[in-house]
Amino acid sequence: MARGKGLQIQSTFGVFLIFLTLSFLTYLAESKGAFKGLHGIVQNTTRPAREALYQVRQGLTLSTEIFTEYTRVNQKNAELETRVASLSSSLAELSSLREENKRMKLLLGTNLPPSWKFEAAKLVLSTGDEITLISLGGFVPEIGTPVVIAERDEGQTGDRGVYVGKVEKNIGEEVLVIKPSNSLSKIGVFVRNKDTGERRASGIVVGKGGEALLDQVLSGEKLAEGDLIVTSGEGKLPPELILGYVGKIFQNESSPWKQAEVKAVLQPDKLDYVFFISKY
């Protein structure tokens, strides 16, 4: 039995050697070009099938690539959208901060008393003798709250607060403010020399619908065109807010009073932001 097995092993090894030699000889013959024709026949026969299979592979590869790219683009898109939302939010915040900074700079640049308290408001509409504001920061002004502009126009205001008007009523988010030219407006004032600041006269600025008039100035008191008209502090208004300057002076010889046109310092409708004086 052992001999039989030995013979079997030997014959297996023999067959192995035969086919090994055959493989080697085939390879040698191929290197001499013995099977050129055979290659051509097999290639031509199998080409259609191989091409079809290759196209299937290309299709699968392309689909995979498209899907991968689609997933990647979607992911990138989502990331970008998140980033845009975040940047938009930051931009809005930045814009808001810039505006607040601008407003605060205006206040800081004036000679308004630092103990006063101010609340910002945005101008919505200016019509005739009224302006409409929207209070920023949720502040709800009381009726009669004065409204000022903080301006650094030194030539005209000498770095002072300029009186815009006073609150007449609140309408939801909007605040209606009457200008000095409004017929309901009556403001106690002083007249000061524009250059020296010396007090020259006192009177009342009354609204005449479309214009304001300085009235009840004693005829003995001096008035000159260009003099500054400032609030006197009477009637719940803080003092030294500029209303305008003296324009044309009217005097009737028989009257104990003289009057003058009030020329506005600034045009409120060209403004963006004003301030309520919430405490003075």
Added chain:
Amino acid sequence: MSTRLFLVLTLAFALLQGSLLPTVFAEGLLIVLLVFSRGLKRSLPFIFLVGIVFDLFQSRAIGGSSLVFVMLAGASWYLRSYITPEKGLFLTGAVLAINLARNYFVFNSISVLPSIIIALISLGIFNILQPIVSSRRGYEVQ
């Protein structure tokens, strides 16, 4: 594995490999299945033929693959008595060796990923077939 099935699978994979499947993929598995189911002596003619078929279909020098297949099939057959690891692993190693050798000597490259894939498939197949192979008369892997 019957020789008819072996030849059909050979022709199918020779056509698929290169166009749809990786260039070197299933030949190692086919050869190992044939050798260890029918024995080396009865498998050698078909192993030689497999090499010729793959070389023709893949436009390689005829005889190169046959040389690699015959040598490694013989080596794994004779080594089966000396190496006694877990049988599935040994056969998988033989499949891997045939594929890598063909990759290197015929195509002058090494494809790692397809080799790993076919090794895993082989391991799965051998572990499933091992009880069946062991019960066949005369050609048990020792």
